[in-house]
Amino acid sequence: MKTASLRKQNGLILFIALVVLLLMSLAAVGLVKTMDAGTSVVGNLALKQTAVAAGDRGFEAALAWLEAQHKTNPALFNANQASLGYSAVRPNTPTGDAAWFKNDSTWSNAPVAHSLDASGNPVSSTADDLGNTVRYLIVRQCREAKAASPDHCLISVKPADGARDSSNCKKSNGADCSLDGGNEASLGKLATIRSVYYAIYVQVSGTRNTRTVLHSLVAQPL
Numbered sequence: 001m002k003t004a005s006l007r008k009q010n011g012l013i014l015f016i017a018l019v020v021l022l023l024m025s026l027a028a029v030g031l032v033k034t035m036d037a038g039t040s041v042v043g044n045l046a047l048k049q050t051a052v053a054a055g056d057r058g059f060e061a062a063l064a065w066l067e068a069q070h071k072t073n074p075a076l077f078n079a080n081q082a083s084l085g086y087s088a089v090r091p092n093t094p095t096g097d098a099a100w101f102k103n104d105s106t107w108s109n110a111p112v113a114h115s116l117d118a119s120g121n122p123v124s125s126t127a128d129d130l131g132n133t134v135r136y137l138i139v140r141q142c143r144e145a146k147a148a149s150p151d152h153c154l155i156s157v158k159p160a161d162g163a164r165d166s167s168n169c170k171k172s173n174g175a176d177c178s179l180d181g182g183n184e185a186s187l188g189k190l191a192t193i194r195s196v197y198y199a200i201y202v203q204v205s206g207t208r209n210t211r212t213v214l215h216s217l218v219a220q221p222l
Contacts, residue, residue, distance in 0.1 A: 051204040051212035058136040058202030061113035085110045086138045088145040110135035133205045141197040148196040195219035
């Protein structure tokens with residue numbers, strides 16, 4: 001009787017040991033998957049931060065181009081310049097800008113914002129040391145490709161540092177208001193600065209086939 005009872009107990013202990021071993025194995029597998037998921041999340045966050053940091057290079061290049069053309073060739077803004085990554089009008093898409101900048105063909109002619117070497121000169125490689133390639137597009141916030149005006153463009157107006165426009169202001173005797181000895185009542189309305197808005201889109205193509213699109217809105221004086 002005792003021998004049979006011991007045999008039954010030995011079989012029960014083996015069964016319990018196998019169950020415990022199975023549970024420990026499942027727990028180990030779950031822990032490994034959790035660690036892998038955590039590592040993947042951290043890696044993705046690092047890639048995102050790297051892309052955002054690289055995107056600053058695209059904004060700087062786009063702003064430099066805008067300022068340079070504004071000084072030397074402002075008429076260029078009145079027409080599309082596909083080879084330069086510039087559009088004088090907003091994209092005409094049913095869903096707005098999102099469908100436009102998600103299309104690969106949109107970026108085919110977009111200029112590359114090259115990284116700089118230690119001397120501040122652009123490097124020849126399109127990708128930086130982290131494998132990010134930065135491209136930018138500039139879109140004027142207008143409905144028509146012609147000289148910017150409030151009737152078809154998004155334009156801001158602000159006072160010109162307190163200056164007054166007396167060019168169209170004449171006193172009853174025909175004298176210029178600016179010669180009135182500083183009499184504010186006759187100096188005419190405040191002079192204003194008009195600026196047209198431009199949307200800058202930056203695409204960062206990085207490692208693991210990642211793509212990040214950044215967007216900013218800037219105003220450039222007319």
